[in-house]
Amino acid sequence: MPTGVALRDVREQLFAAAERVLLRAGPHALTSRAVTAEAGVAKGVLHKHFADFDDFLASLVMDRIARISAAEAGLIAAAGTRTVAANLRVVLEELFGSVAVAIISLITFRDDLRARLRAARGAPGVPLLGEAAAMIAAYLRAEQELGRVAADADVVTVAGMLIGTGHLMFADRDGTAPSSSEVDRMLTAALAGVLG
Known part of the structure; x- marks a missing residue:
């Protein structure tokens, strides 16, 4: 340059x-x-x-995590609108867009990066996915308060199941992303007995 x-x-x-x-x-x-x-x-x-390439990679992932945090308020504000499944489909399709899946692969691929991110976040679990599960759990709590999610539903567990299943659906970087109807079918099954 x-x-x-x-x-x-x-x-x-x-x-x-x-x-x-x-x-x-x-x-x-x-x-x-x-x-x-x-x-x-x-x-x-x-x-x-950046101090080094690992610092760059950690900053890239932390930037993605910050985007999830910024999106959380919008998701919680959507409580009571559309259906719970429709709101979650939008979140999962955005979360597991091709770039996010590639970043999760990067975190999995690089042990040093994963360790650095865990230390920076002060939290266990897979960086990015853990924050996404927390965002979905917060949304489901908001829906609980509105009576659209059962009062006794374990929203933390449900959120983790949605993240895990969503990741499995979208994880093939070379394949075709699942259709919205496939995601809806998964959400219907996952939310059975959870909706109020």
């Missing part, structure tokens, strides 16, 4: 490049050189903004 040319929001540019590499070639192909080449910047740019 020529000197004197300012990069606009270089972190986002590098995150977007990493996501493209993940989608195209998978976690094994994600290197600092691949990211900077995809972003069209010198390799030193990444190291100017």
